[in-house]
Amino acid sequence: xxxxxxxxxxxxxxxxxxxxxxxxxxxxxxxxxxxxxxxxxxxxxxxxxxxxxxxxxxxxxxxxxxxxxxxxxxxxxxxxxxxxxxxxxxxxxxxxxxxxxxxxxxxxxxxxxxxxxxxxxxxxxxxxxxxxxxxxxxxxxxxxxxxxxxxxxxxxxxxxxxxxxxxxxxxxxxxxxxxxxxxxxxxxxxxxxxxxxxxxxxxxxxxxxxxxxxxxxxxxxxxxxxxxxxxxxxxxxxxxxxxxxxxxxxxxxxxxxxxxxxxxxxxxxxxxxxxxxxxxxxxxxxxxxxxxxxxxxxxxxxxxxxxxxxxxxxxxxxxxxxxxxxxxxxxxxxxxxxxxxxxxxxxxxxxxxxxxxxxxxxxxxxxxxxxxxxxxxxxxx
Amino acid sequence: xxxxxxxxxxxxxxxxxxxxxxxxxxxxxxxxxxxxxxxxxxxxxxxxxxxxxxxxxxxxxxxxxxxxxxxxxxxxxxxxxxxxxxxxxxxxxxxxxxxxxxxxxxxxxxxxxxxxxxxxxxxxxxxxxxxxxxxxxxxxxxxxxxxxxxxxxxxxxxxxxxxxxxxxxxxxxxxxxxxxxxxxxxxxxxxxxxxxxxxxxxxxxxxxxxxxxxxxxxxxxxxxxxxxxxxxxxxxxxxxxxxxxxxxxxxxxxxxxxxxxxxxxxxxxxxxxxxxxxxxxxxxxxxxxxxxxxxxxxxxxxxxxxxxxxxxxxxxxxxxxxxxxxxxxxxxxxxxxxxxxxxxxxxxxxxxxxxxxxxxxxxxxxxxxxxxxxxxxxxxxxxxxxxxxxxxxxxxxxxxxxxxxxxxxxxxxxxxxxxxxxxxxxxxxxxxxx
Numbered sequence: 001x002x003x004x005x006x007x008x009x010x011x012x013x014x015x016x017x018x019x020x021x022x023x024x025x026x027x028x029x030x031x032x033x034x035x036x037x038x039x040x041x042x043x044x045x046x047x048x049x050x051x052x053x054x055x056x057x058x059x060x061x062x063x064x065x066x067x068x069x070x071x072x073x074x075x076x077x078x079x080x081x082x083x084x085x086x087x088x089x090x091x092x093x094x095x096x097x098x099x100x101x102x103x104x105x106x107x108x109x110x111x112x113x114x115x116x117x118x119x120x121x122x123x124x125x126x127x128x129x130x131x132x133x134x135x136x137x138x139x140x141x142x143x144x145x146x147x148x149x150x151x152x153x154x155x156x157x158x159x160x161x162x163x164x165x166x167x168x169x170x171x172x173x174x175x176x177x178x179x180x181x182x183x184x185x186x187x188x189x190x191x192x193x194x195x196x197x198x199x200x201x202x203x204x205x206x207x208x209x210x211x212x213x214x215x216x217x218x219x220x221x222x223x224x225x226x227x228x229x230x231x232x233x234x235x236x237x238x239x240x241x242x243x244x245x246x247x248x249x250x251x252x253x254x255x256x257x258x259x260x261x262x263x264x265x266x267x268x269x270x271x272x273x274x275x276x277x278x279x280x281x282x283x284x285x286x287x288x289x290x291x292x293x294x295x296x297x298x299x300x301x302x303x304x305x306x307x308x309x310x311x312x313x314x315x316x317x318x319x320x321x322x323x324x325x326x327x328x329x330x331x332x333x334x335x336x337x338x339x340x341x342x343x344x345x346x347x348x349x350x351x352x353x354x355x356x357x358x359x360x361x362x363x364x365x366x367x368x369x370x371x372x373x374x375x376x377x378x379x380x381x
Numbered sequence: 382x383x384x385x386x387x388x389x390x391x392x393x394x395x396x397x398x399x400x401x402x403x404x405x406x407x408x409x410x411x412x413x414x415x416x417x418x419x420x421x422x423x424x425x426x427x428x429x430x431x432x433x434x435x436x437x438x439x440x441x442x443x444x445x446x447x448x449x450x451x452x453x454x455x456x457x458x459x460x461x462x463x464x465x466x467x468x469x470x471x472x473x474x475x476x477x478x479x480x481x482x483x484x485x486x487x488x489x490x491x492x493x494x495x496x497x498x499x500x501x502x503x504x505x506x507x508x509x510x511x512x513x514x515x516x517x518x519x520x521x522x523x524x525x526x527x528x529x530x531x532x533x534x535x536x537x538x539x540x541x542x543x544x545x546x547x548x549x550x551x552x553x554x555x556x557x558x559x560x561x562x563x564x565x566x567x568x569x570x571x572x573x574x575x576x577x578x579x580x581x582x583x584x585x586x587x588x589x590x591x592x593x594x595x596x597x598x599x600x601x602x603x604x605x606x607x608x609x610x611x612x613x614x615x616x617x618x619x620x621x622x623x624x625x626x627x628x629x630x631x632x633x634x635x636x637x638x639x640x641x642x643x644x645x646x647x648x649x650x651x652x653x654x655x656x657x658x659x660x661x662x663x664x665x666x667x668x669x670x671x672x673x674x675x676x677x678x679x680x681x682x683x684x685x686x687x688x689x690x691x692x693x694x695x696x697x698x699x700x701x702x703x704x705x706x707x708x709x710x711x712x713x714x715x716x717x718x719x720x721x722x723x724x725x726x727x728x729x730x731x732x733x734x735x736x737x738x739x740x741x742x743x744x745x746x747x748x749x750x751x752x753x754x755x756x757x758x759x760x761x762x763x764x765x766x767x768x769x770x771x772x773x774x775x776x777x778x779x780x781x782x783x784x785x786x787x788x789x790x791x792x793x794x795x796x797x798x799x800x801x802x803x804x805x806x807x808x809x810x811x812x813x814x815x
Contacts, residue, residue: 024595029587031568033691038556038564039544044673044680048620051662051670052605287668294562 037294043286043303081114084217086210102214103199104207109176110199112211114218117192127185128161131196135165135181151184153195153215155318158186167198180204182211220347240351242275245377247370263374265367270336271359273371275378278352285320285345288354292343296326312344314376315353319346321372328358340364342371346378353378393456394464402457409450412438423549423634431496451496458489477790484782491775499770500690502545503748506698506719508760543695545767547688549634551660553643555594556671558680567594570688574599574641584646591677592645592653600626603640605657624657643683645676658685690769693741694723701750701761715747717763732765744768 081099085091089112090105100114128148129139140148150157160183167179182204183196195218197204197211204211242261246252250263250273262274289309290300301309311318321344328339336359344355355375357367392398413429420428429435432449439445465482469475553574555567569585574596577583582597604625608618617623619642630636638660646653654674662670662684671684697720704713716733721740732738738745749764 024582024584026584026586027573029567029569029585029590031570032587033566033568035564035566037562038558038682039689040668040671040682041558042670042673042682044675046670046673048605048622048656048672049607051672052622052657052659053661054607297562299560299562300558 037291041287041290041300043284045303082219083114083214086207086213088207089210089214100218104203104210107199107203109174110197110203110207112195112197112214114193114195116194124159124185124187127192127194128159131161131181131183132163132165134168134198135163135179136168137163137165151212151215153184153186153193154188154218154220156186156188158184158193158195158215160184164201176200182208184215240277241381242353243379243381244275244374247373250370250374265363265370268359268363271357271363271367273342273355273357273367273374276354276356278354284352285347288345288352289320289322289343292341292356293324296324296328296339296341298324298326312372312376314344315346315348315378315380317346317348319344319375321375323368325361336360338362342368344371344375346375348380390463390468393459394468395460396464398460399457399464402453402460405448406450406453406457409447409453412447413450420631421634424631454489454492458486458493461485461489474793477786477788477793480786480789481783482786484779484784484786487782488776488779491772491779494772494775495770499768499772500547500688501766501768501770502547502688502690503764504542504545504692504696504745504767505749505762505764506542506696506717507762508698508701542697543692544689545692545765546686546690550688551639551685552688553594553596553641553658554671554684554686555590556682556684557590558682565589569594569596575601586648591649591679592647594683595644595646595653596641597644598624598640598642600624600640602627602629602637603659604638604661605640605659619655619657622657624659639685641685643672643685645674645681645683647676656683658683660685660687690767692743692767694721696721696745696765698763699729701763703750703761715750717747717750717765719745739773742769742771742773744770744773 083100085102088105089102092101092103098113098115102112104110125140125142125145128145132139145159149160149162151160152158162180162182164178164180167176167181176199178201179198180201181196181198183194186193195215197207199207244261246263249266251266252261252263262272264272286301286303286306289306293300306320309320309322312321313319321342324341324343326339328336328341338361339358340361342355342357342364346353346355355371355378357364357371409429413425416425416429429447430450433452435447435449437444438447461482466479466486469479469482471479551571553569557565557567559565567585567587567590569583574583577597577599579598582595585594585596604627605622606625608621608623612618612623613621624640624642626640640657640659642655643658644653644655654676656672656674658672664670669684669686671682671686674681674683699718699720702714702716702718706713714733716731719730719732719738721728721730721738730738732745732747734747737747745765745767747763748766751762751764
């Protein structure tokens with residue numbers, strides 16, 4: 001009896017220490033829940049950096065920080081850009097103040113950088129002359145800057161600087177005697193965006209086409225998260241306000257809640273249209289579109305499919321618009337069997353504004369043009 | 382042996398043991414209360430009251446092992462069943478005591494059920510900005526719903542809450558995104574991975590998944606940081622990041638953001654995919670950012686999130702009301718006017734500090750509000766503690782049973798005393814007249 005007890009105690013003691021020795025236990029999933037729709041959907045391209053609130057880490061850059069020493073850089077807004085790297089180029093790691101860094105493969109003296117500054121970054125003339133100074137070239141006055149050519153960047157006309165010279169080098173990079181600089185400067189409300197390419201003259205001139213392709217491919221990555229903050233930000237006094245023009249056959253309704261405005265076609269009992277403001281990126285374009293598609297019992301669209309959706313100019317940006325047909329089912333159980341939903345997602349620097357119109361398909365069929373006109377008329381005060 | 386058992390049963394049901402247990406429980410309460418100076422309430426509960434043994438308590442430099450609340454109450458349960466119900470002398474004089482003991486056993490059993498089966502979390506809802514001013518007086522009044530100006534009894538997507546989250550417990554969730562737009566969540570609760578030591582891992586399988594989920598390297602408080610060049614060269618890190626374990630915050634458990642390594646290992650022997658999961662992976666609006674991964678031709682999202690439970694209904698916050706007594710900062714009223722939405726039916730409910738909302742075994746208590754630094758904010762948010770406890774009414778019924786028992790006992794004693802006194806007086810009167 002005593003021997004058996006001693007063995008039992010020994011077995012218990014051994015079993016208590018077993019877990020500390022390392023090993024793998026196997027279990028079957030027992031808690032499984034089916035949901036009508038996922039709690040959240042992120043793009044399949046979401047990177048670890050985006051999940052953790054960082055910019056994508058990249059390799060070392062020869063060119064250093066193009067805006068070193070410029071005040072305001074540290075406070076630049078956390079917009080995340082996306083792009084398509086030209087063939088024959090490679091992405092490299094830049095300083096933390098850069099949004100993107102590239103070089104021509106096999107040409108270590110080349111350096112291309114994308115960055116932004118809060119505010120106007122010192123002003124267009126100052127920025128152009130700062131770059132010209134780096135190349136040892138004389139300054140331009142405002143008139144001279146105004147005469148510089150323009151090239152599209154982020155869908156807007158950016159000032160295009162192209163100059164030969166002696167590149168003085170940046171932080172940690174060597175001077176280039178016969179150099180050429182290509183650069184784009186774009187002033188946006190509250191932000192200035194810079195794309196600069198510098199390197200040996202022959203290489204840069206040969207790669208000018210690729211530089212312009214890169215510029216054309218740069219876009220705001222709507223799916224990218226901002227710095228994570230565990231708590232929701234309160235709606236404060238900085239909330240943007242808007243104006244709009246109603247189509248002649250629409251009317252404004254008073255006393256709507258949670259929305260910027262609610263309007264609907266006159267006499268249409270079951271159709272309504274409203275603007276809804278969300279802070280930050282509001283979950284992004286993709287999430288909002290797929291949320292609407294879920295309400296209409298339609299499958300999610302991929303990032304590529306969303307990229308092909310129609311765009312209109314509104315709120316100073318390109319706005320995704322779409323139609324969704326199907327049985328509408330709202331969160332509180334309301335249903336419209338044969339419904340049509342029109343949606344527009346307007347992503348700005350600090351907020352996301354959605355326009356959504358839904359109702360029975362027969363009431364909605366003639367309202368698309370009105371909806372588009374309404375979206376185009378929306379302006380921030 | 383029989384004699385030993387008999388003595389053991391006598392000891393388990395003895396007054397002496399009950400006395401010792403009550404003294405130890407008092408001591409534990411005292412020690413646990415003092416510990417809240419340096420520890421969060423959650424940590425104190427875990428360490429002192431939901432444990433069997435407290436091994437790291439010290440008086441000065443001397444370690445003093447203490448019995449935890451769970452063990453003390455378990456022994457107390459046995460003590461009162463054996464001594465207070467089974468072995469107690471049965472008779473008219475002990476009926477009240479017996480009833481009270483049954484009530485206490487009922488109370489302890491209810492606590493056990495709550496500890497094992499209840500879920501506790503929080504849900505925060507924001508006010509909408511405008512309301513249906515039905516009486517046109519320019520201010521919101523109870524009964525005036527928000528976002529319902531046309532009185533269509535309809536709410537819009539995203540404007541109500543139907544889930545609550547733990548403030549201290551986490552879970553790893555693998556979400557399968559279905560082509561139909563639906564989703565299936567495979568959930569691993571925190572207690573399955575929180576004790577993973579260095580070199581330990583746990584594997585989770587399911588026949589419908591084309592991979593096994595292997596978890597390792599859990600840290601209660603962690604932060605991912607970009608891998609240094611030397612680390613990257615050495616192959617350390619995942620996706621360019623390493624998970625840095627930090628000292629847990631003991632004074633406020635809600636500030637801990639855990640991290641863990643998740644590996645999806647295909648069951649057909651294919652190449653595994655691994656990633657760091659981090660509790661802080663969320664957007665500014667609070668939406669989680671899970672790890673998206675494709676495997677076996679299907680899309681999945683893996684996340685380490687606060688334990689989340691769905692309510693059987695949705696709740697919409699109409700208005701949060703905070704009133705102060707005139708001229709002083711003392712609160713007069715904190716309350717929330719909400720609408721419960723279930724199966725298309727709407728019901729307005731007023732939740733105050735002392736009047737929680739109870740429905741289908743779920744209780745919503747008014748807990749917090751904000752932004753408290755903006756008394757004239759356009760919108761307020763209101764936080765509710767949500768408790769789903771199958772035994773939430775047991776304490777009330779147990780106290781009623783205990784009260785009945787004690788009332789019975791004391792009234793009987795009073796009756797006997799008055800009766801004896803009456804006899805004594807009668808006897809004295811008869812003696813006097815004789």
